[in-house]
Amino acid sequence: MNPGGKKDSPQNPQQQQTDVTRRRFFTLMGLGIGWGGFAAALGGSGVGALRYMFPNVLYEPPTVFKIGKPDDYGIGVDNKLKKERQIWVVRNERGIYVMVAICRHLGCTPNWFDDQKKFRCPCHGSIYDVAGNVVGGPAPRTLWRAALSIDPVDGQIVVNFTQRQDPDPKGTEEGLMVDEKSREVPPFFLEV
Amino acid sequence: MNKLLDQIRENVTQTQVWKSIFRHGYPNTDANRALVMFSNVILHLHPVRVRRGALKIKFTWCLGGLTFFFFVLLAVTGVFLMFYYVPDTRRAYNDIKDLGTVIYFGSLFRALHRWSAHAMVFSVWMHMTRVFLTGSYKPPREFNWVVGVILLVVTLVMSWTGYLLPWDQLALWAVTVGSKMAEATPLVGNAGPFGPELGMTINNDVAFVLLGGTVVGQSALLRFYVLHCLGLPLVMALFMAVHFWRIRKDGFSGPL
Numbered sequence: 001m002n003p004g005g006k007k008d009s010p011q012n013p014q015q016q017q018t019d020v021t022r023r024r025f026f027t028l029m030g031l032g033i034g035w036g037g038f039a040a041a042l043g044g045s046g047v048g049a050l051r052y053m054f055p056n057v058l059y060e061p062p063t064v065f066k067i068g069k070p071d072d073y074g075i076g077v078d079n080k081l082k083k084e085r086q087i088w089v090v091r092n093e094r095g096i097y098v099m100v101a102i103c104r105h106l107g108c109t110p111n112w113f114d115d116q117k118k119f120r121c122p123c124h125g126s127i128y129d130v131a132g133n134v135v136g137g138p139a140p141r142t143l144w145r146a147a148l149s150i151d152p153v154d155g156q157i158v159v160n161f162t163q164r165q166d167p168d169p170k171g172t173e174e175g176l177m178v179d180e181k182s183r184e185v186p187p188f189f190l191e192v
Numbered sequence: 193m194n195k196l197l198d199q200i201r202e203n204v205t206q207t208q209v210w211k212s213i214f215r216h217g218y219p220n221t222d223a224n225r226a227l228v229m230f231s232n233v234i235l236h237l238h239p240v241r242v243r244r245g246a247l248k249i250k251f252t253w254c255l256g257g258l259t260f261f262f263f264v265l266l267a268v269t270g271v272f273l274m275f276y277y278v279p280d281t282r283r284a285y286n287d288i289k290d291l292g293t294v295i296y297f298g299s300l301f302r303a304l305h306r307w308s309a310h311a312m313v314f315s316v317w318m319h320m321t322r323v324f325l326t327g328s329y330k331p332p333r334e335f336n337w338v339v340g341v342i343l344l345v346v347t348l349v350m351s352w353t354g355y356l357l358p359w360d361q362l363a364l365w366a367v368t369v370g371s372k373m374a375e376a377t378p379l380v381g382n383a384g385p386f387g388p389e390l391g392m393t394i395n396n397d398v399a400f401v402l403l404g405g406t407v408v409g410q411s412a413l414l415r416f417y418v419l420h421c422l423g424l425p426l427v428m429a430l431f432m433a434v435h436f437w438r439i440r441k442d443g444f445s446g447p448l
Contacts, residue, residue, distance in 0.1 A: 019195075020193045049272065052295060052301065055276070056294045056295060
């Protein structure tokens with residue numbers, strides 16, 4: 001850019017200050033604007049295409065749903081919503097809780113055996129008691145309980161399938177246990 | 193400043209990754225300019241020797257290249273549409289509605305696909321008109337003209353199969369009309385000349401195979417979808433490869 005070896009010449013102080021000529025400066029600026037614009041267009045369409053891949057509407061079963069009134073459920077484990085909603089509704093002397101029918105080992109659906117009072121998973125043999133504590137098999141944590149509330153208008157139980165209780169269990173002789181009192185708190189328990 | 197830029201350029205262009213992609217230097221010498229043409233797959237589509245007259249924009253109007261550009265654009269946008277569209281008679285129309293209303297850039301991709309399809313049909317016709325008017329179909333290029341006619345037909349069938357996919361009234365009746373025309377095909381259609389004599393009925397002729405039934409229903413939608421997204425694009429790519437190869441071998445005809 002500096003013909004004639006004038007670069008280090010003391011007679012040419014202006015050349016000494018910078019080694020970028022005006023022509024070079026505008027060339028670089030033009031290249032910067034051109035390629036910058038190209039990169040921006042490419043990046044913009046890339047971001048647009050990426051955003052396109054995240055759907056705004058899902059055709060999946062609702063995650064918040066009503067399951068009827070508290071009086072519809074008697075003492076014990078109610079199995080009837082397992083297929084449709086993937087939950088068990090459990091009532092004890094104190095109230096109602098909703099257990100998510102997903103095994104904590106690898107996500108299969110366990111079965112409720114009323115004679116043994118146990119949930120048993122057919123895939124790898126995890127066993128849970130009626131509170132969801134792990135009493136056998138490879139499951140590393142206790143069953144989830146879903147949040148529930150009462151709809152003030154029609155008095156039905158509203159289940160939020162995605163809001164889940166997941167306490168850290170204690171390893172004991174019987175298995176991985178969680179203190180039942182600490183679990184029976186709103187919004188995961190309905191006193192009735 | 194200059195030294196820094198030179199250093200950056202050095203560091204980028206001397207890497208193995210760069211050298212494995214760009215197998216020539218910056219095209220500022222004759223040798224490198226030639227290498228760019230020989231080793232670049234995009235620029236290599238053109239013949240090595242091109243007559244001066246054929247380089248004029250007014251000779252080809254870039255119509256073949258435009259058609260190819262629309263094809264690539266259609267392939268890319270079509271893949272994007274496939275992520276949301278299900279060829280199910282109960283879903284298809286709603287999926288198209290979703291693309292237009294709730295999916296980010298969905299209407300952009302659909303509009304690009306739709307308008308590119310129209311533009312491609314138009315540019316194919318213009319391309320063939322140009323080839324006809326400049327006499328470029330004459331020997332030794334008569335083989336490529338035949339390939340081009342096949343590509344034209346495949347383009348039209350692509351357009352037609354894609355027309356059914358939105359599953360609206362327009363689509364349904366357009367394809368109903370089209371399949372009635374197929375029924376009137378000589379020899380292989382049940383309503384065509386010599387069709388009935390050869391034993392063609394509504395459930396064994398060419399329209400029956402095309403629709404997978406006797407009416408435009410679920411099987412027709414699925415068949416058109418498979419043809420539109422898989423079968424015809426593959427056929428088209430194959431013939432395009434032959435088409436481009438012949439262009440390279442035969443060269444441009446040059447003005448009359």
